[in-house]
Amino acid sequence: MTNQTIQRVEGALRNPLVLVGVGAVLTVPAALVLVLAFPLYRGLLSDPFWFPLLVMAAVLFLILNATAVCILAERKIAGFTQDRYGPNRVGFWGLLQPVADGLKFLLKEDIIPRRVDKPLFLLAPCLALIVSLVGFAVIPWAGEVHWPWMEAGTTVSTQVARLDIGILYVIAVGSLGVYGLVLAGYASNNKYSFYGGLRATAQMISYELPLGLALLCVLLTTGTLRLEEIVNQQAHSGVWYVFVHPLAFLLIVICLFAETNRAPFDLPEAEQELVGGYHTEYSAMKFALFFLAEYAHMITGSAVAIALFLGGWAPLPFTSWLADNTAWWAMLLKFGVYLLKVALFIGVMMWVRWTIPRFRFDQLMRLAWRSLVPLGLLLMAAVAVLTLFGGQRVWWAGLGVNVLVLLGVLWWAARSKQPMTGRQEDLPPVEFGAM
Amino acid sequence: MRDEDIIVLQEPKLSPAERLYLPQIFDGMVTTLRHMFSLKRRQQVVRQYPEDTRQGRGELRIANYRGVHRLNKDAEGRVACVACFMCSTACPAHCIHIEAGESPWPDREKYPVKFEIDELRCIYCGMCEEACPVDAIELTPHYELVGRTREEMIFDKEKLLQVFEETKHTKPRKDPPITDYGLTGGQGKDVASPNVERKV
Amino acid sequence: MLGAYVLLGAVLFVLGLVGFVVRRNLIIMFLCTEMMFQGIIINLVAFGRYPLAGAPSFDGQVFALFLIAVAASEAALALALVVLLFRHRRTLDANALTLLRDE
């Protein structure tokens, strides 16, 4: 193609009408095929084996595209907070930027440095992406659905796997996430990557503890590990668990930032200190996999947090509207509500990223071990006592316990002499050693 | 070191709310939120570059902006350079390559047969401009300098003279040349070629 | 069924044992003890799931949980010791630790 053709195409794509037209040309035939083939796959939709697989395919498709949109959103939000416009060149309002980014990643030179540990170097990004994607399996996207052509009273659930261990599965998979980063850091044979990998290990292990403690608070109230039941409880009672356990929610959100390695906890990749951290040596598609993994991890994490605290697919708090409705349109509505919540949650994560500066490593550790873990322990003990007296059924009792714990922490913070930043503390000199 | 030289800093005492950090964090988030939705500030601060240039806004200081080089021509349309190698000696980036030849004109000894500047290597410091005794080399306000290959970015004599033709309207040749090559009966001493006999 | 699980558990246990005896790197040796634990965990759960007499119960799983707790404690202490040894001797070679050998 000549320069002029390229310019003309670019110009045309900046026109929103042309963009909509191209989108229609791409999507309308697909939609037509889907509609026309409906009798063919109608049976699959009501089959309890095939429907979860279809859900899986649909959600995977959605997530992988959503990561691209997330990258655009991140850059836009970064621009807006810094009084810039963000990407606005490719397509109308920069909407085609993800396409350009993807093409760039695909077409760039894929470099494997000479002294790397090649099998591990190749394994690491795949591992990171796989681990962040398999967490989707237990998320209850839209509750139960009853298709009109099914027998009365039967439903299928819009969930890939209904596991008895639900949330534990998410934790187990999440705890594997650290390997991708560690291996990337180790295999790169680069000291900055290595530091990044080590930081990732220490950080993720440390923040799994308060995460688990905060989860326990909710689990004591719900009495089940199944995410679909937790969402059902919230949808029916109308009391989302964020109103019962605001402190636990806060803990989970903080830990989520740390587990996804997002600012202000992006120590493993801290550009200013470690060049690129664990992905310093990665380029092209392998780097893109890390990128995808980070955003997929964000989406999984926020989806789990929403299922636990923000009512999952329940559209409004303090009502049980739609909770028992299994019609297909209600299912679509619930799914839309869930996606909207995830989008808002991710928006907040990005907003935080572009607001709060990064922690120093000792501050990070101090925050986890000296603030979050004691707070989590205290909270869990308080909720356990409450549960012992049957208070977990009364939602304001849980809220009261949270407020009491918060007041206690405030009182402690007011009278304690030690500064919490650690900036004023002298670290004693230590013996020098390789370990 | 005496005791009174030591300044003891008193850490500011943090209130309980400050110790919790969360109020501060929310403060910061409100600030960024304000910026996020202030379209006006964005429009004031950001320039949409290819459409909205500094030159277009009249913000570019043409007189002393240091962009692409040009080789000036004298009044007769000849290259003003006398191939004295001052610029390439002064150049900290060693980006100027000159090959001198015997001048075909009687008013000077040498002229550049080849004059090449590697625009990729250049750091646009303006030392060549300072060093030139005949003000033959100058930096122009032209800053949109792109190319597809490295070879393309090595500007030869023709291209540099071309740049002069293109920019002489926006930025006229700075000073009258120190040497007038004897055309006007000159006052000053001819720095470039003092031995050449002047035609009056 | 039980036989298959038990045999697998036994193979894992024996492989761990051989590794513990044969390998000279302290960290690998402790990994091998963890492998022996794996074999035992599989065995315990299999015994609970397919008992020779009576109904299957969850006791095997409970025992396996205790085993995991023990393994975690063991790993914590063993790694602390390994770190300490490495700091003092600058090597992880088990054959180099002969201070108490009567020669």
Next chain:
Amino acid sequence: MAGLLTIILALGAVGLFLALPGGQARAVRAGQIGLAASGVGLLAATLGWLFPWPGANFFAGCALVALFAAVRVITHPRPVYSALYFVLLILAAAALLVQMQAEFLAAALVIVYAGAILVTYVFVIMLAQQARPLVHDIRSHEPLLGCLAGFLLLWSIAVRLFAAPVPPAVPAADLPAAGTVAAVGTSLLTTYVIAMQLAGLLLLAALVGAIAIARRRPLRDPLLEGEE
């Protein structure tokens, strides 16, 4: 039967001996082939001839992965790879536990082992990493005797096992359907509550011990001491 079993196990032992670090490259390859043959033979003996049962395919797949990973853990000359193969072993073991309806235990295994213990191992291995392979990683200690002992132990177990009566097959529905998490938790907090407290105490003791052992004592700063 016992003769065949002996041959399979002996093949495995010889293979392991050849594949252990310290041998020639060609011998290692031969040892790996022997090990693979032995593992497949063992599985075939277990599954096909003696105990045909539903779910055998899943078991065979997981068991093969587990055995492969276990052998690699003890034969790989590089500690990092050993630790990673151990993670693979954990995942295969967790899959087998899921097959035995021990989902909670499987999750606990992955969280505790793969998520915490193995990460710590990898951490320490990386910290103690040297530039080039060390002699204690590429040489084995008494591989012949070790393999012989292992072979004898496994042979005695296996022969006894194959001679034992086959237990009655228990259908999967026999386990309480209420959910394994609830059942395990109830069992843990009623029948075995004291044991659980003791396990907690053990973990606490291990925590304290680990910190006490690995703590670095701060040096005295000579500059500060000089001024005092």
